[in-house]
Structures are given as structure tokens and as C-alpha cells.
Amino acid sequence: MGHSTRMNATLMPILYSFRRCPYAIRARLSIAASGEQVELREIVLRDKAPEFLETSPSATVPCLKTGETVIDESLDIMLWALDRSDPENWLEPEKGDLDAMLELIGVCDGPFKSHLDRYKYDTRYPDTDRETEQAGAAEFLWHLDSRLAATPWLFGGKASLADFAILPFVRQFANSDRSWFDSQEWTSLKAWLEAFEVSPRFQSVMPKWNRWQAGDTPVVFP
Known part of the structure; x- marks a missing residue:
């Protein structure tokens, strides 16, 4: 089972995140609402993983890597998730557009x-x-x-x-x-x-994750 999880996770988009960052919170909220799954990698801002620094042009969270594409802005990550799936119609408000x-x-x-x-x-x-x-x-x-x-x-x-x-x-x-x-x-x-x-x-996107390091078992979110 563990081997299967690791194999599946390698195909998932990777989300570099930091639990308390409001930009990362908004990204996790939209991913959870969309029903998409990502591999979540929790970053410690005072000691950023080298893999994260190699991925994120701005060295800021959140950062999403999907295939060869890197999305480095939280609002763009929200739109990416909701463009893929928007079951609650977040992109279609009752009033306005x-x-x-x-x-x-x-x-x-x-x-x-x-x-x-x-x-x-x-x-x-x-x-x-x-x-x-x-x-x-x-x-x-x-x-x-x-x-x-x-x-x-x-x-x-x-x-x-x-x-x-x-x-x-x-x-x-x-x-x-x-x-x-x-x-x-x-x-x-x-x-x-x-x-x-x-x-x-809100509670569902705020559990405490351990700091990610290369070689860790993938954390699937949500």
C-alpha cells in the first residue's frame, strides 16, 4: 500500500505550503473545494528546502508545480484549481462576476x-x-x-x-x-x-504538518 501511495503521489501536482501563511491558506481552500489532490510539502520559512528554492522563482509560498509548469502566485493557484473543477461555483457568484x-x-x-x-x-x-x-x-x-x-x-x-x-x-x-x-x-x-x-x-485545511524533507512519504492533500 505504501508503495502504491508513493507511485500515485509522484503523478500529483506538488504544493509547497506554510500552514499559517494567508496566501497558502487561500490556495489550500480552493484546492480542497475543487476536489483536486496534490502532494503537500510543508516549508519552514527560516530554513527553506533546497528543492523548494529550485522550484519557486520568488522563494515564497504557496508554489504549485504541475508537470513542467510552476504557478507561483496564490490567486493563480486558486484559479488553476477552480478552472479544473468548481463544484460549488466559486467562480460564478450570485451578484457580479x-x-x-x-x-x-x-x-x-x-x-x-x-x-x-x-x-x-x-x-x-x-x-x-x-x-x-x-x-x-x-x-x-x-x-x-x-x-x-x-x-x-x-x-x-x-x-x-x-x-x-x-x-x-x-x-x-x-x-x-x-x-x-x-x-x-x-x-x-x-x-x-x-x-x-x-x-x-477552515479546520480541514489547518492541520499541523511536519516540515517536509526529501525522501519523506508523500502527504496527499486534501
Whole structure:
């Protein structure tokens, strides 16, 4: 049985991942939702495996290798998985379309993530003011809250690509100062995040994996 698993795993796409990274979380969420399977290789960021460094042009997770193709951006990995199989129709929201979702995700990945990094890792950015960055990030969260006050998910009554591309970053922001986050009056946003954090979907992509090393028995995900 072990030999068969190893043989099958050699044919699978390889996903280099890091458990807590929000970019990697979004990639795992979409792969799990698609029903595709990959060989998951958990990377330790302070001691990156040489095989990973040879594969990823940016040396960042997540990175997917499928055949001779390397996909080095988390959103592209999401789209790769969902283009192959999208049983929950994440790419077809009730309201809006893929372009509208990508535009909102772009705000998350651009201005919001910039504020988030300077807020969470303020010691790395000595020329920035933490409260200013917090306020800048909060503008995006208020926008999300207003959308979620109208519909349960960002683009209507069912979950879509946008929700699961953005939720890991809202979670990262919230965990930077949870008491402050919880004290804010974005009721709909907090309910959306809390439902995600306790969901079987989120828990299923967050087990603790051992650091991958060459020669390890392949870990099939999901």
C-alpha cells in the first residue's frame, strides 16, 4: 500500500505550503473545494528546502508545480484549481462576476495588505505609524462590512472566490490585535470571520504538518 501511495503521489501536482501563511491558506481552500489532490510539502520559512528554492522563482509560498509548469502566485493557484473543477461555483457568484471579484481581491492584495504588513510588523517599518496603518486597513474592512450587511457573502447569498481569497487576510489582521478588532462595530464582518474560523472547511485545511524533507512519504492533500 505504501508503495502504491508513493507511485500515485509522484503523478500529483506538488504544493509547497506554510500552514499559517494567508496566501497558502487561500490556495489550500480552493484546492480542497475543487476536489483536486496534490502532494503537500510543508516549508519552514527560516530554513527553506533546497528543492523548494529550485522550484519557486520568488522563494515564497504557496508554489504549485504541475508537470513542467510552476504557478507561483496564490490567486493563480486558486484559479488553476477552480478552472479544473468548481463544484460549488466559486467562480460564478450570485451578484457580479469574476472581474468584479478580482477587482475586490486586488484591493485586498494591494492597499489592504500593505497597511496590514505595516500594522502587524510595524518594527520592520520604522518610518510608518501603526495607528495610521490600522486606520488605513480599517477603511477596507468597513467596505467589506457594508457589503456583508446586505448579503451573507461578499457577492450574494453563497460563498465565492472573493470570500475565501480575502478571509485569510482579514483573519491575519484580526489576530494582530484581537481585542481592538472585536471592539469595532463592524458586526457583519465579525460574524463572517467568526463563521469561517469555526467552520469545518477552515479546520480541514489547518492541520499541523511536519516540515517536509526529501525522501519523506508523500502527504496527499486534501
